[in-house]
Amino acid sequence: MSGQSSVLAAGGLPWPPSxxxxxxxxxxxxxITKFTVMVWIAAAVVMVFFLVSYRKPKLVPTKAQWxxxxxxxxxxxxxxxxxxxxxGIKFAPYITTLLTFIGVMNVMAIVPFFQIAPTAHIGFxxxxxLISWVLYIWVGIRKHGVRRYFKNMTMPSGAPMWLMxxxxxxxxxxxxxxxxxxxxxxLFANMFAGHFILLVFTLGGVVLLGSSTIAIKPxxxxxxxxxxxxxxxxxxxxxxxxxxxxxxNAVYLQTSLTEEH
Amino acid sequence: MDLAAATTGVHGSVAAIGYxxxxxxxxxxxxxxxxxxxxxxxxxPESAGLTRTYLFLGFVLVEALALFGIAFGxxxxx
Numbered sequence: 624m625s626g627q628s629s630v631l632a633a634g635g636l637p638w639p640p641s642x643x644x645x646x647x648x649x650x651x652x653x654x655i656t657k658f659t660v661m662v663w664i665a666a667a668v669v670m671v672f673f674l675v676s677y678r679k680p681k682l683v684p685t686k687a688q689w690x691x692x693x694x695x696x697x698x699x700x701x702x703x704x705x706x707x708x709x710x711g712i713k714f715a716p717y718i719t720t721l722l723t724f725i726g727v728m729n730v731m732a733i734v735p736f737f738q739i740a741p742t743a744h745i746g747f748x749x750x751x752x753l754i755s756w757v758l759y760i761w762v763g764i765r766k767h768g769v770r771r772y773f774k775n776m777t778m779p780s781g782a783p784m785w786l787m788x789x790x791x792x793x794x795x796x797x798x799x800x801x802x803x804x805x806x807x808x809x810l811f812a813n814m815f816a817g818h819f820i821l822l823v824f825t826l827g828g829v830v831l832l833g834s835s836t837i838a839i840k841p842x843x844x845x846x847x848x849x850x851x852x853x854x855x856x857x858x859x860x861x862x863x864x865x866x867x868x869x870x871x872n873a874v875y876l877q878t879s880l881t882e883e884h
Numbered sequence: 885m886d887l888a889a890a891t892t893g894v895h896g897s898v899a900a901i902g903y904x905x906x907x908x909x910x911x912x913x914x915x916x917x918x919x920x921x922x923x924x925x926x927x928x929p930e931s932a933g934l935t936r937t938y939l940f941l942g943f944v945l946v947e948a949l950a951l952f953g954i955a956f957g958x959x960x961x962x
Contacts, residue, residue: 705937706937805945805948808948808951808952808955809944809947809948809951811955812951812952812954812955813951815954815955816951816954863940866940867940867944870937870940870941871941871944874941
């Protein structure tokens, strides 16, 4: 391992990368990181796209309007309507915002010069999961009241009373602690692992090229070809994870709203 | 670790082995989820759209444990 590191260091690469790589130099030093700027860009892209494409809505939609409407109808009918049901339509803006915002952030993982998704930093998925956590608890309490909501969430109907001492802590753990935790970790770990895999094959190619044995040098081409294939996989994962985050939010809202669970 | 390195000459992080072990369960689980989806779609092609939501739902819930493996591999690396 140390041998490989020295090969990379000898090639003039900044190796190993450290936390300092996250920061912008100069005036902004500890306050604004590269990720912060990328999140701003992602938010701006989403806002500008939807505002521009829907500025002058026409009965026969233009191409941009058609795309914007398709995305919104996917979030509204395909996710909110299908998973939550009739009541879910009012959550459509939130679900679609998650879908597009996380989608744009994730795709940054393969956009040149960004090369990493802001969601590969645990802080941003954690914040998104926190918002979702507060939202589904708040929605449930508003619908059922505190007592009935916690009864619904921790005491599965039909279970015998003598099981309750076991079920209540388990259900509480799974519904209020594991849920937001997995929501954040899933998005973070997927994007982080994707970034990692791309890096492994890119640097693997560099190390193979730097090998002292001539016969090993050409194998670096295989490594870089693999990189291209994995970039497409990364695009798939990026969009899938945005979809999954939105759909899990819809499922959690649905379990908060449902009468018996 | 030091002992293992001294006796066998193998060195690195045990977390890598741990992650390999952690991935076995989710791998089987994801296999079962997709097998069930293919099965149901082959039997009843028109149900493909209906069950796709549950496919992804089951897939991501099973996958969570493997992702914990990645995260905790780094958290507990030292």
